[in-house]
Amino acid sequence: MTYMCEVLDLYCGMGGLSLGFALALEAEILGLDIDRWAVETYNLNLNRFGCRAVVQNVLEWEPEGEFDLVIGGSPCQPFSIANTRRRGEDHPLFPTFPRFFDIVLELRPKAFLMENVKGLTAETFSCYLIQQLFRMRDYRVRYAVLNAADYGVPQRRERLFVVGIRRDLGVVFDFPRPTHAETEYVDLNGNRVRKWITLREAIGDITCVSRKRKTETIIFMDSDGRIIELPWSLYQEKHPVLDPDEPSHTLHSHMAKSSRDALLPVADHTVLYRRLTVRECLRIQSFPDWWKFPDGCSVSRRYKLVGEAVPPILAYRLAVAVGRALGLEVRNVTADEWPIPYFYRVF
Secondary structure, X not given: OOXXXXXXXXXXXXXXXXXXXHHHEOEEEEEEEOOHHHHHHHHXXXXXXXXXXXXXXXXXXXXXXXXXXXXEOOOOHXXXXXXXXXXXXXXXXXXXXXXXXXXXXXXXXXXXXXXXXXXXXXXXXHHHHHHHHHHOOOEEEEEEEEEHHHHOOOEOOEEEEEEEEEHHHOOOOOOOOOOEEOOOEEOOOOOXXXXXXXXXXXXXXXXXXXXXXXXXXXXXXXXXXXXXXXXXXXXXXXXXXXXXXXOEOOOOOOOOOOOOOOEEEEOOOOOEEEEOOHHHHHHHHOOOOOOOOOOOOOHHHHHHHHHHOOOHHHHHHHHHHHHHHOOOOEOOOOOOOXXXXXXXXXX
């Protein structure tokens, strides 16, 4: 009989982590999030896997039940290097970070996995991470900054992952080895590490992408479909346009507002630039093509939900590693379950 793993996903968002764990393990997953649209999107897509989410302020939630795993990623704004105003403990969302560890200590799951921005390892914020890890004496804890592109996601996205396995279980967790790299090679164990998956491979079937070209001006299509000619500014040097033959750079939660942070060159008589669509962002984040949003969810909210999500393919790799450490049965996914054009380049 297959063991059903009980998983709690804190600050679950629309379910990137949950999707990866649901496809990797035989699991029942409960997600908690304060955002109604995140919860509705989660349930619309993940109920089929025995997952459910509820609208809940995690800071006010009284832990109950028994869980094998606690996963999740508290809001990253307190530890963002780009945030120059309210940081660390001065940020109103800071309490969500220690609350994750409070719940782990109260529930004592076999293992936990936390995701956050890599800024938590910087000198400015690392004291907060060390403070929480010091409390986790009953767990063997490992942490690492992983680049999603190294695991088959067509996006350079570096995030911190912290994994703890309860000491009394007597097992050690190892982070999954990279499956992809900037240049293809064979590792010391004879495993072929494939070349990074490109933006063109990810979305080339749904849009006609062109080669990027640096000129004095950018011909830009704004959010209302108007064509505007803009100077190539210092802002654009800081936020370079996407290269279709490389992975995307990091997608973020405020793409709806900063529409020139991830410009896509599209084919025309000349090179026309526009921002990525929500559907293209889903592909770049590695969500399957059956993923959808509930009626009434605004475009700006969709961008936010996608940008905040953990790429499901990276979540799947981590779930497999955690499952094997705990002796759980892990699943191989099929192209029917995960319809994306680069599936066979990933798996």
